[in-house]
Amino acid sequence: MTVALRVIEAQAGILAFWQGRDGLRFAECPNWVDDGALSLGIASYALTAGDRAIVYDTHVSPAHGRAIRAELQRRGIRQISVVLSHWHLDHVAGTEAFADCEIIANPRTLAHLRAHKAGIEDGSFHGAPAICPLILPDRIFDGRMVLDLGGEQVELLTANIHSDDATVIWLPERRVLLAGDTVEDCVTWVSEPESFDTHLADLARLAGLQPEWVLPNHGSPEMIAIGGYGPGLLTATADYIRRLQRSGGDPGLRMAEAMAPHLANGTLRWFDPYQAVHAQNLARVAALR
DSSP: OOOOOEEEEEETTEEEEEEOSSSOOSOSSOOHHIIIIITTOEEEEEEEETTEEEEEOOOSSHHHHHHHHHHHHHTTOOEEEEEOSOSOHHHHTTGGGGTTSEEEEOHHHHHHHHHHHHHHHHTTTTOSSOOOSOOOOOEEOOSEEEEEETTEEEEEEEEEESEEEEEEEEETTTTEEEEETSSOSSOOOOSOGGGHHHHHHHHHHHHTTOOSEEEESSSOHHHHHTTOBOTHHHHHHHHHHHHHHHHTTOTTOOHHHHTHHHHHTTSSOOOTTHHHHHHHHHHHHHHTO
């Protein structure tokens, strides 16, 4: 197991804990950490103010969660709340490190985690590595919740994008959207193609917030380091979903073709491992026919 987190200060008081895209493996045997997270690169975030922090996702293993907490403590953080962006394993695996903290999620995230807890903890649900113990969220909200962090308003908003239990963080004073997996660079990973119309409606709702900066969990570390992506990342994701819908899962739709305008204008950056994600997306769309 390799914990090699890169701590990036995306913006003042916004830390990204990023790992991946460097060939280092979590384990030699096949596993979901390497195949679904580190191969694409993944970040968890922390919003900090004084001795308080809001941690947005707990990364891909208990050891990663402990490393995040240790870095925050090194920076003088003493009070931590955790917000889960959704229930997928690469976002909740480090919850053990925050077992004594408030863990916030929406009711669908709690329901998914509760339903699969035994299989997640013994490794039978999604394969190795098992996550044991998995700490369930203990503060539940739906729709919208407002937190205060050092006098700054932090809004939690639910959505159905990528999965039916998405929670994003909106900082209205700075117009920063921490987007979880609702958007990715360079293509979104499709888990629920039957909900594409809902995904598109909720992407339009997030775009309606008029964010100036978008920070995804899967994206280029170089873009995260300059403050994030522009709002075009939301538009690019919606355009890609529409292309998938129109294609019916036709394997002839190449990723370069599907994303061409957004690659050309610099909104997206080509990253070759996403071609495998695109192929999986087409297969899931075709399976609906």
